[in-house]
Amino acid sequence: MLKQELHLKLAQKLSPQQIQLMKLIQLSSQELEQRIQSEIGENPALENAGESEPQSDTTLDDERQTIDTEDIDIDPYLSDDEVPAYKLYTNNYSADTDDSAVPISGGISFHQHLENQLQNLILDDEAFEIATFIIGSIDESGYLRRSLDELVDDLAFTQNIFVQKKDVEQTLIKVQSFDPPGVGARSLQECLALQLRRKAARSDRAARALNIVENAFDEFSKKHYQKLMDRFGLDELQLKEVFETVSKLNPKPGGPLSGIFQNTHILPDFILTIEEGKINVHLNKRNIPELRISNDYKEMLAGYKEAAKTTKSQQEAVLFIKQKLDAARWFIEAIEQRHQTLLVTVNAIVNHQKDYFLTGDESKLKPMKLKDISDEIQMDISTVSRVASSKYIDTPYGNKLLKSFFSGGMKNEESEDVSTIEIKKNLEQLIAKENKQKPLTDLALAALLKEKGYTLARRTVAKYREQLDLPVARLRKQIKL
Secondary structure, three states: OOOOOOOOOOOOOOHHOOOHHHHHHOOOOHHHHHHHHHHHHHHHOOOOOOOOOOOOOOOOOOOOOOOOOOOOOOOOHOOOOOHHHHOOOOOOOOOOOOOOOOOOOOOOOOOHHHHHHHHOOOOOHHHHHHHHHHHEEEEEOOEEEOOOOHHHHHHHHHHOOOOOHHHHHHHHHHHHHOOOOOOOEEEHHHHHHHHHHHHHOOHHHHHHOOOOOOOOHHHHHHHOHHHHHHHHHHOOOOOOOHHHHHHOOOOOOOHHHHOOOOOOOOOOOOEEEEEOOOOEEOOOOOOOOEEEOOOHHHHHHHHHHOOOOHHHHHHHHHHHHHHHHHHHHHHHHHHHHHHHHHHHHHHHHHHHHHHHHHOOHHOOOOOOHHHHHHHHHHHOOOHHHHHHHHOOEEEEOOOEEHHHEEEEEEEOOOEEEEEEHHHHHHHHHHHHHHHOOOOOOOHHHHHHHHHHHOOHHHHHHHHHHHOOOOHHHHHHOOOOO
């Protein structure tokens, strides 16, 4: 039986302004600069105060009163698909972004470098199209991650070029002859082999290394020294030369060229200075413009108020202007609230890790979790996470990611709180000083750490070692010369 019932419940819903604030908090300084430029371009009611006339004393105190108009028509400003500017976002930096630092010079890209070499080959039209497609399929590291069968299918479906697998393979061999050596490889083994083939004719070391890489790559990568010496009839000196030869090869041939257009320069979001033992932190607002609401739009709205009766289209024009003014006001308020939130959060982090910032000694970093800062500043833990995840702070010891100051902790033998960062630092030092002919196992490392006052299980040592990107003992072993 159908019936109607009334239910009451409490629910939390985020307003557009709250959503906008959360997105702004998560942006880095560089991204914020671009976001502001995008908003200025999308919302004519928002202006850069440094590029326009000083703001007048016109106010909007009475803007919410009934507005009548007759003489002013701004229908060209109206659009059926108008979207509030605060909902828009782009990852591309605008051409007019003010950035006085140019950290990397320009040049040709990795794929352009390959295409330039392609022009020097004598190929028929079909082979040229295949080679161009192969180059486009090579990733930024210089590898071809697709199989020959997949390339044949892609050529047929996307380029309407029907070829045999052997035709693609022959063209790939020509592309693999390009510089940098190793480009177009389908695996690390093939990448190393391509580089060694260019050296094998003039070097016995390279010839031996090529033989091992092509026929015993699994044993080579796992450093089974005795198996390699027995199988290829090598002594320790010759095997050491093989490993030295391979270690000088480039496992990512596309790396140096593919990064030409990647701006790896870090623009810090905070700047920390120490003066007479006192820590000062402030936001880096170098290229962030000062925003204000357009006087023209304020005066336009005031003009509507003084006008006579309105038409329907002019009422829509009034609504358009009010929406743009509201969006501009929301955006300015969100930017200011973002600055306040960031300053409160970073000051709490700096105060918690004051001993480190005064000395630069990583051993003085204290255990710190997101919840610790969240409780201190009385904000949601997700807000702290957004601030810390992508923000850098410029310190006397270099640019540091805020997230790197957060870590778990444990009690040492003296019942003092110790950060996992300090433990990892000691672990890294132990591995750096070990005898490379007899590297320390995780169990041995756990025993040495215990002597230093850190009682850890073997699996915990293994976890920290993996986080430091250090291999197991067998893979750290080196041949004694």
